[in-house]
Amino acid sequence: MAQSHRFWNWIARRYARMPIRDQASYREKLDRTQAVLQSDWDVLEFGCGTGTTALEHAPHVAEIRGIDSAPKMIEICRERAAAAGCANASFDLAAIDRLDQPDSSLDAVLGMSILHLVDDRDAVIANVFRMLRPGGAFISSTICLEGQARLFRQVILPIGNFLGVLPRIHAFSRTNLIAAFEAAGYEIEENWQPDEDPMKAVFVIARKPA
Numbered sequence: 001m002a003q004s005h006r007f008w009n010w011i012a013r014r015y016a017r018m019p020i021r022d023q024a025s026y027r028e029k030l031d032r033t034q035a036v037l038q039s040d041w042d043v044l045e046f047g048c049g050t051g052t053t054a055l056e057h058a059p060h061v062a063e064i065r066g067i068d069s070a071p072k073m074i075e076i077c078r079e080r081a082a083a084a085g086c087a088n089a090s091f092d093l094a095a096i097d098r099l100d101q102p103d104s105s106l107d108a109v110l111g112m113s114i115l116h117l118v119d120d121r122d123a124v125i126a127n128v129f130r131m132l133r134p135g136g137a138f139i140s141s142t143i144c145l146e147g148q149a150r151l152f153r154q155v156i157l158p159i160g161n162f163l164g165v166l167p168r169i170h171a172f173s174r175t176n177l178i179a180a181f182e183a184a185g186y187e188i189e190e191n192w193q194p195d196e197d198p199m200k201a202v203f204v205i206a207r208k209p210a
């Protein structure tokens with residue numbers, strides 16, 4: 001956790017300047033998310049990074065709160081929210097693993113490019129389920145690397161992680177990810193991988209039954 005926090009702090013300003021690699025898929029995910037969000041909803045985004053996605057969704061919901069465990073990411077989010085004059089988005093330094101959020105208190109939770117980074121993915125999925133009200137939605141986008149990119153996973157990633165220039169990434173399959181949502185009690189509404197390309201993140205809309 002501390003190691004991951006150091007990596008994301010170190011890269012935050014560069015991350016903020018990086019262009020989104022696959023704009024079409026990103027836009028499609030925003031659209032699919034906004035088709036679910038409602039104007040009176042309270043939304044949490046964890047691992048919100050530089051706040052780009054939260055600020056995109058802010059005009060479509062009542063409140064959106066972004067949390068991230070890297071202080072520099074939160075600094076950037078707050079700068080961006082102020083520059084955009086966005087009054088219904090707030091950003092706090094917090095880790096999803098330790099977030100003290102009341103039961104059934106949220107309409108939607110977003111976790112974009114994060115479930116493959118947390119140490120206990122299934123605990124996070126279960127904790128989000130607890131936070132959502134019945135009928136609420138967990139919307140996520142996750143790299144599923146099991147069986148893919150062996151050189152990257154087995155050689156480059158461990159070395160990069162040891163040197164502190166790459167984060168720790170957990171490898172699991174798309175099937176395993178979906179099974180984890182179902183085991184926690186969610187109903188899967190969308191399970192979409194752009195272009196069916198195994199190197200692209202899997203977008204999931206998982207609903208807590210009403």
Ligand SMILES: C[S@@+](CC[C@H](N)C(=O)[O-])C[C@H]1O[C@@H](n2cnc3c(N)ncnc32)[C@H](O)[C@@H]1O
Pocket residue numbers: 004005008009046047048049050053067068069070073094095096097111112113114117118
């Ligand atoms: C790959 S970036 C994704 C950022 C953003 N969601 C996006 O899609 O561009 C992962 C982010 O998750 C944050 N993070 C990692 N582990 C976390 C945790 N346990 N709780 C909250 N944030 C975490 C990192 O600091 C980083 O900003």
